[in-house]
Amino acid sequence: MSKVEERKSEFEAKLKTYVGLPDGPVTVGRDPVNETMIRHWCEAMGDTNPVYVDAAAALAHGFEGLVAPPTMLQAWILPGYEMHDRSTMQSENKQLELHSLFDAEGYTGVVATNTEQEYTRYLRPGEEVHAETHIESISEQKTTGLGVGYFIVTRTLFTNQEGDDLGWMTFRVLKFRPSQPAAAADAEAAPAKPSRIKSPRGFDNAWWWEGIDEGRLLIQACNDCGALRHPPRPVCGACHSSEWGSIEASGRGTVHSYTVLYHPPIPGYDLPLPVALVDLEEGTRVVANLKGVPPDEIEIGMPVQCRVEDADETMKLPFFHPAAD
């Protein structure tokens, strides 16, 4: 077993000891069920059912008086704003202790994933709500869109001051390790980023593109008459010799013409994109993108300098930059 695996199984063994434990003493709602809180809830939720706010209507529907909306069940025992300050909460809360254990192991992310609730009966004003929460289960390690982590399920049983069953709730959270969180999430969510179109490579041109791969801007040279030529071709245009070599260009040149691409959009290219036709000082002409100059400041005749740079993650290309004065 590798050290990583060893550490993981140790950690998971520790996690298991928490399964089944109560997360703390029984919680008692700070206020008994009361008409004021019911009315506020109904107003906030836009719930206009009269049995929650109108005693006469409740009687007419067969209730003994006002009742609380069943979905308020958990609201009666929420700790309020103090929840955001752990130091003020019960020190022996096992769920918090468990979360700290995860944090220490790098699983610092937390996200609530889902909850289920079941209501046994309507609550009436004056009843006290008691809640007892257990850690029900901790999953195996899972790989999710957010990162690697564990799902923790707690189950809460609700009763009144007499011990009458009022309902139950399960609550599931994911504690995860947000290692390279954005990248990991993006990789799963987004398709691979398109790259630029690559030139086909054949007998006549592959050597030039391989030069670019190595960071060099080459110019084909006739072995017989010495004439330079671009784009590469198998036969010299001046003397028709098919014996050739190459020289490395200085990269210095001037803009002979240019265009700025605005439309159509091309996957893998950021528009607007300037493209220049450059007269190299050696005498040949080459097409490449211009960088480092706003489109409205490009001028025919401007001196430029070539640098071979990464065009994207898959290829290098020559780029012309305004020449330093």
Place this chain on the structure above:
Amino acid sequence: MTNLLSGKAAIVGIGATEFSKNSGRSELRLAVEAIRMALDDAGLTAKDVDGMSVFTMETNPEIEVFRQIGGSELKFFSRIHYGGGAACATLQQAAMAIATGVAEVVVCYRAMNERSGHRFGTGIQNLQAAATTESSHYGWYAPYGLLTPASWVAMFAQRYLFETGATTEAFGHVAVADRRHAANNPAAWFYEQPITLEDHAASRWIVEPLRLLDCCQESDGAVAVVVTSAERARDLRQKPAILTGVAQGACDDQQMMTSFYRDDLTGIPEMGLVARQLYEQARITPKDIQTAVIYDHFTPFVLCQLEEFGFCERGEAKDFVQGGNIEIGGGLPINPHGGQLGEAYIHGLNGVAEGVRQIRGTSCNPVADVENVLVTAGTGVPTSGLLLGQA
């Protein structure tokens, strides 16, 4: 040099489907519809057809179209490469076949769902990975995003502006003329939708210095023309349009769309080569031409063509196009049908049909006393042109 071609053949039938952005039917059906109309126009039947010449970019093989129209014996079929540069070259094929007795009746057609189907304006985004001479050629441009016809033309246009001192307003005059003519052509997509120079200047950049209104449409539709001998043409239904000149051209370090390595980027030498041949074949000069259908996929190359054909001096097209000179009523009305900016983009073959209408006097925008009409094909590519004259 003796020319055995001039005056030997005539266009005797033209046909076209409606021009739209979504034809709702196959390119094959469009081809058949246009050819049937062209044959009806000529007073011929499919049984008379024994030759076909098309663009290599045509997706409907000539044998399939021939089968569909009910043809019987096909003795001549040929294809011309280089996009819209083939437009007039297909007529040259027809004329040569007829002049040599290889065929008697030749149909040229172009049918495409170029808007609802494969759009040329999206460029070569699917460049094949295998290295061929052509794919490797585009490999010098595509990695930099230079992969649409507009972007290739823009590189020439920018240099043209720089050297001639013209502004993009000169391009605007071409667009305004096309749209003015289209506004009076019920078959044009932009019928009754003229534009102003202000509209042109306000339209958005596509590839600087080309704006939206400098670029031709993308269209669905088909055009067909029927060619036969000048002699047989005399007995047919329509007034013949005689092919007094028809030529191809490629020269001076020619490349497909990217002849960027010539010393001078402000001209179109291959079109100059076509012009010289046409004038020589027809024995006329620029002043003998009353109207011209100038290939207008992008406005800048219209200016260059006016110069290459000698309608004005080099660098002076910017002045030539001023004051409505290229509009109906002007010195040289161009694209009376509205051109490919105004009528439709059918790879230039709709321009050939307009040339025929001008000879017949049946155009929506007829030019007075037409003796000779010039029609040109795609520019920036190996190209072609033709002259039509009265019988």
